[in-house]
Amino acid sequence: MSEAPSVLESPGMRAHPRWVRISHWILAASVLTLAVSGVVILMAHPRLYWGEAGNDLMPALVELPIGPNYRHVEFEGRAPIRQDDAAGPVSASRTTDIFNQNGWGRSLHFLAAWFLVVPGLVYLLTGMFRGHFRAHIWPQSLELAPPLVWREVRDHARFRIRRRPDDPEYGLLQKFAYSFVVFVAAPLVVLTGLTMSPTVSAAFPFLLTLFGGFQSARTIHFATFVTLLLFTLVHVVMVIASGFGRQMRAMTIGHSARPSGSLRTGN
């Protein structure tokens, strides 16, 4: 019941199993939708903070220059909330109408999140039980010899990525990148997202403790998104550089139409 043997298309490469191909495209569509709706949500309040609380009357860690709300919001009637602490917290009334498309933005974000969480869990469980991660994604200890790691880094830095016939399907840095996305970034982005839900954080308050508060979770959520965005850019560039048509065939119909195709890139 392990993975069905796939046809060896070219040295060091075989077809992606069907469950990988299906989950890849569901997750890709979900991540794209989450990225667009996430930016729309962020545009309503493009300020990031650390800790539990953060708002327009408090200093921001960073204010992102995205959308019409950037440095735009104004208040009136600013007054300290404690009579004995004039320099302490204040209250004030907002006078500016702000850009806010969260009606569809939030609902689309959470709808798309279901297509990340459910197929993502199916992918994780299938990958674990079929030994897919051990065989293909997780770096093997033999690959971690410093000279080999150094060679990979050097080759990538020079854009001369070599694949030898007896190499594993994925290069070491490729395995690092995929392992990071599957085992670190994706769980982190989901957990920080859930931490922002008032019902979830009431049910599991350790999430607030783990991420240092509601606003910290929001900031980590955004930072993880940026990391995933960078990964996606590099991923797409590498797919194009290593033969766009062949790679797309391998991830859609499951095999390369050019059995003689080489995986060599950049040389």
Next chain:
Amino acid sequence: MKNRGLLTRRAAITAGLASLGAVAFARYPRELPPTYGHILRMGDAVTYAAQRALLPRQKRAREYSRADITSFPAIGTTDPGARKTDLGEEYRRLHAGAFKDWTLSVEGSVKSPRTFSLAELKALPSQTQITRHACEEGWSAIGEWTGVQLRHVLDAVGIQPRARFLVYTAYDDWIDSIDLLDALHPQTILAYGMNGRELPVPHGAPVRLRLETQLGAKSLKFLHTLTLVDEFNDGGPEGAIQNGWSWYMGI
């Protein structure tokens, strides 16, 4: 051997998922918000059902210390009296009289509908909580709220067993509703005090709802009427759903 091992794991997973499914089915909400065929509203309904089915219920939101209290923006309506509406005019009059004539009407599927004056609400057991207000826009603020548990008010009028939702309206013409699980949550209060003072007008004077398990937009300010209903009420053109928003804001 390998196959047998896999089957055992598979059986364990199947059994686990089946029992999770059974528990989830039993806890699934009896009535979901209408979707009107809109795909986003379907997603909202799935999220609501999943949270109700899978999460431990009526857990208390985190509470903070006085030192954690932060600055607090007032957004949306900051004075209903400035509105040129019937309710705006009535609010202006009540405000001028220091809300002595303000009353909260509690009606619908209750055994004895009645109104509560501010003094009558204050005579009920009071509760103070320092909680985080999370706005759907993305900001948050920590404040101290004093009021009466909504549960006490509803107990005083007697909830009919057929009641399912609480609809509430406000002097700025807002209308919203919550299920009874949230209405009877121990931290759901009708707040008349903020940060040790009377609730200021921009934050909802004389009385606002504090619902700590959903986003701030559900905690309507300037409360006018509470109505227990037996079936889901979308609030009409002023309600969240017909305005393109999710009714459930626990996420």
